Structure formats: structure tokens, C-alpha cells
Amino acid sequence: MSRKSRKTVRGVKSIETKHHEQREEVLNGLRNLDRRSFLRLSAAAFGAAMGAGALRFPHTFQPVSIANAAGNGGGFRFAYISDSHLYERDLNDRFVTQLLRAVDDVQRLDPKPDFVIYGGDLAQLGQPKELELGAQILGELDMPVKMMVGEHDWYLDMGEKWRELFGDPTYSFDHKGVHFVTLNSVIEEDFWTERGMSPMERMKTVAGLDNGIQSRFEVGAEQREWLRRDLEAVDASTPVVVFSHSPLYHYYEPWNFWTKDAAEIQSMLHRFDSAVVIHGHTHQLLTHRIGNIHFHGMLSTAWPWPYAPEGLPELTVQMNRPDPFDPHDGLGAGSVRVNTDGYVDKLYDLWNRNPIEVSAGYVASNGSRNVPSRPSLTSY
């Protein structure tokens, strides 16, 4: 995509984008207040709104989360975009437009996040043109972008094109005292050779979430050994944040909402004072905790997945049932505030809805404090 056409897309602001800008302006204003004046203002504004018979800023009042954000001095923030499932633009412009919207959202964050993690499944069928298109769009972000690989990026050419564009999918880095690790958690045992599948048949098999022929995701022995050595040098008091495409726990096996060797990864993280796993693949608001490890899902920009019929972690407060008549509902991007102790407040910036914050306090208290806003309509 040329820069020129990119600008054309940006020039047109949808009603949602305008609403979003207005909302952000209000939120930024509120962040600069201390908690006491915020509550005063919030109460006054609410009273005034009730008096006037209408809220002045619809959809913007989330006193608890804002007060927390305002009260948090240290730490830093990074943004996330995930699961865009791009086809070539000529075939399907919808998923392209949706990724552009997420890039716009992140680009407009103020203050600017330190970096962006892309959560995997940039392409739908791992085709070079899909990946190149994705790389081009993400290249519009004027902040560092950390890439993670998903199964849709991998199984056409076993990651060849992805590695050419983005490098090694397994790596670590340190940022402001936090140790970050990115894993390729979508390794599958060979199910294709015996069946004589072509690369595209293999890709399409893995691309089907409910396709039972494929194997289950795992990080695998090679990366586990790499991780063990990587973490050896890290002091237990250093906060660790792990990025993985699939959840590093067992949620629902038939859809690979699951990583087979998750327990072995968890055991490597248990010695740290704080450990956080941020994952994609599930396309939904998802929260879990195992001991010292907090787990958070990421939203997709392509389509929302239903919650699985069983295995949903207890701490998860579901996002609202998406309205099929609103093509952007249940989608979005978001950001992550890393607190000084290494635990994170996870912001799900749902398009066309209130943002939802799942705070470190909520997870740490096993759901007794700072409960995120509950959905008005849950899944069937």
C-alpha cells in the first residue's frame, strides 16, 4: 500500500473515530486530576448530566479505572495489536481496513506507548503478499514494533517468509527493568507428511480453529531449553513478561486455546516475584492467574471468537456478546501499563464500546477488588 492511499484512508474520519477522539480527550483531561478532585468532578458531572437529562460524555465514565490510572506514578506503557488475519487487499479489504483502524488507534495514544507488541496471525494463510501487506501497514507506526508469530503466519512455508520479514520469532529483551520474552508457541507435531498434504493444505488445516486433524500447539523442547538458559541470567526480583500467541495454560484443547507444554513454561516462571503472560489467538477478553503468573488475552482486529464451551478461567469477566450487525463489535486493540512491581493493568480498547481495564489489583486479589465492568449480555 502506498503512503498516499494510506493518507486518504486517514483523512476520512468515521463517526466512531470522532467519538473515540472526543472520548480520549476527556480521558486525558481526567488523568491529570488527582483522585480526590476526580471523584468530585465525576460526581458533579454525573449530577449535572442527570439534571440535564443526558450524559454530556456518553460512554466515557469509568471512575474506578481512571482513578487508578491517575494514581499510578511509575511504570510504563506499551500497546498491542493482534490477530489481523489479512488476506490480500483485492480479495478482502475488510480485514485490511480493520488493521488500519487499530494502527490509527495506537498511533493516537497519548502519551505515546514505549513500543507495540504485535500478537501474531498477521496473515490469514501465511502467503508472502499477506505478510508483506501486514508489514507495510505496521510500518506506519512511529514507535518500535515487537513481532510475535501465529499459526496463520507459519504453516504455508514453515515461517520462512515471516522470518525474512521480521527475524527470529523467539527472542528476549530488557526494557526499563523488565525482562521481556517472546515465544513461538504454535509448534505442531507433523501431521501433514503422512497424509501427503501440500503446503496450502497444511496451512488451511491449521487455519481452521475447529479442524481436529491438526496437532496441539506447543513451545517445544528446543525453545524450552532456550528459555531455561535465557531466564538463568535473570534475577528473581526482575519482573518477567512473556508474549506467546496461544495461552500458556490449558483453556480449551479442541480449538488450541491451549499450549501442550504450558506447565513446563509455568514452572520456569514460578521463581520470579512477578510474571505476566500476554497472549493472542483467543480473540477475546481473557484473564487468568496461576500462582505468581498473571495471564491476559488480546483482542483481535479481524473477528471475535466465541468463548469456548468449557474451561473458561474463573477470573475472566467476559466481554459483551458481540453484535453481529456491528461489524467492528468485539474487536479492537489496547495497551498494557506495566507497574513498578512488574504486574500489569491490561486495557482492552474495544471499538464502539467502553474500554475495559483488567487491573493488576483485580487479578492479584483473585477478583475481589477492582472488578472490571461486567457484560450486559453474555455468550449463549
Add this chain to the structure above:
Amino acid sequence: MEEAMREGPMREGEARRRHSRERDGASPEAAAGAGRSRTAPSTRALTRVAFTVTGLGLALTLGCSEPTSDSVASGGGDDIEVELCDGETSTRVPARAEYTREGGLAIASDLMAQWKRRNPDAEWVEAEREKHRIEPPADNTDLIGKTQGHTYSRITERHVKEWERELMQLVAEGSQIFHSPDALGSEIAVSCDMCHPDAANTHPETYPKFQTQIGRVALLRDMINWCIEHPVRGELLAADSAEMRALEAYITAQRKGETMQYGKH
């Protein structure tokens, strides 16, 4: 007679064949509702026997000898040619050999193996079920031995299997369409399973209901068509089309055990 034997499976197989050129014709198993045989005049003084695989018993009573590859290869004028109901597959056995059960089974296996080589996609229902989980239909084995008026003087195991086989064909066909952007005619390579893995969140048990967004009471098929028109960007299906029937069957099958709650939002 062959037409009559195929009528059932072909009726339900209509949509699938339309989408899958390489698969065609009913399989011998599908046509095996009634085991039948016929004797046809031979052009070379051979006795031609057509039979279906589950009609093996009939083949045995007609008499077949041990069909080794040698005997087939060296088949002289007194061989029996055993023909499958497809009219294309056949095997030869010596006419004067002893008739045994093993011999009959060997003939059946040979014919079936030949037929499978010619129809590599014959077990598409099993293949589809391996790929995509399909809830099995209700178990009716407790009805075996019971009667039901004029339709069944006595319900047999074969009846029960036939019900399930025919039903699974329709449901598996629905699963294929559900998972295929091409079968759905999507212009943007989108299929139903991309939002509804295992048909999750389709809640067929809640229809009919008033669907505010389209301003009228919707049946499940109306919502299927809405999805085909909008997120899938395909061509609308006729309400009674083979594809719509198959999709409804698959979606409903996946919610087996759910309480019917028509009108639930």
C-alpha cells in the same frame, strides 16, 4: 433398479456433489439399503452377478468360489464374473470352485477395494467427521425389535443404522459447506467457522425470534442467509435449497441437548 437403490442417498447428497466435482455417485454402502442382485446374460458365456456389499449373503447363496488373483487372471470360459452395482467394477472367479463364506468375503473385499481405488473420496463422511467434530445423533438402538404400525413391522439394527447413516450424510454435508468459503460462494474468502468454530454461538435453539435489526421474526435460515449476505458476502440461498437444508442440519446437530427456547435473545 439401480436408480431406485440410489434415490435416497442422491437426494441428500445433492448439494455436496454440486460443490465437489471429484466426488460423484452414491457409494455402494450408501446404496446398500436393500441387498439385491441380478443375473444378466453374458456375452462370453459368463454369469454376471451384481450385488452390493451388504448384500453379501445373497452373493454367497448364489455361489462364489475362492477368487484368487490366479483364478481371475487365468479365467477361462467357465468363470463367473461378479459385478458391483455400479456396473463398472467386476471380478472373476472359477465357476466350479467350492462355495464358502471366506470365498464370498474375498470377492466382496476385492470389489470394494477396486471401487475405493476408483472413488478415493468415498468415505467423505468419515473424513469430514475426522476434520470437524460433529455431534452424533440420538441413539435409537433401544428401538430394535419394536414395531411401529405400517412403517416398521419390526425395527431392525439395519433400520437404525440406516437412519443414522442418512442423517450423518446431510449433517456432514452441512459441515463441509459451513467450513468452505468456496461452497458458500464467498467473494472475500470468509466461511462460517471463522466466527463460529464448531457452530458455537449460532444458538439455533433460540429461533424463531423477533430480530430487531431486520425488523421481523427470523428463522434460523433467515440468519444463515443474513450471514451469507453480510460477513460472508456470498449469494443468498433459496430457503429450500440443498445447501440451506444441509447448513440447518449441521448447525442444529451441533447444539444437541440444548433446551429449545424459541424467542430467547
